[in-house]
Amino acid sequence: MSDVPLNPGPLDITNPLLSDNLQAQAINASIGGIVAAIPAPFVTTGTGANKALGYTVPGGTFALGEVFRVRGWGVNSADVNAKTITVAYGALTANAIVTGSGQIWEFEAYFQNVGTVASPVQSEMIRANTAATVVTTAGPANSTQSIAGPLDISVSLTAATAGTMTLNGCIIEKVQ
Secondary structure, eight states: OOOOOOOOSOOOTTSHHHHHHHHHHHHHHHOOEEEEEOSSOEEOOSSSEEEEEEEEEOTTOOOTTOEEEEEEEEEEOSSOOOEEEEEEETTEEEEEEOOSTTOEEEEEEEEEOOSOTTOOEEEEEEEEEETTEEEEEESOTTOBOOOSSOEEEEEEEEESSTTOEEEEEEEEEEEO
16 A cells, blocks of 8 residues: 655645645555565464454445455365365355365455445455366355444465465455
8 A cells, every 4th residue: 555645734725735635645545455465374273263364444445446355375285174265354254165185276355345335245255266166156245244434354264174274375455
């Protein structure tokens, strides 16, 4: 995200600094890019959900037409245990089951505000691939979620046994 600095000065409408500051704030709020990423591979532990990455969208800043995309990729260990990727968007969640011994996988989810600030719509919740095959398309597509307050976006992995999933990379990005 951009961080255009504000100019010091009186907040008088006739002051050109105020106009510059308003423009800087508009730029900072609307520039897309990666807002969260895992710094190193994430390996599951235990059999419960393991939160790998999260980002909080400040309340009232998810503008009409804006899109957030969540992407990740990883590998299963050499076993046939059930493995689940969960992407959460506010209170809504969707799962993708990725199976296969030693199988590589990737997933992607999109969230777009196509309604009012109070009820954006998820256009596609989650799609996951193993090899080149789409294995799961799931989630409450076209579901509303209030964004009046802060909105949490997160990625969790759940494996049937400890250490059976490795998330090699994952990002949350604001797409303009």
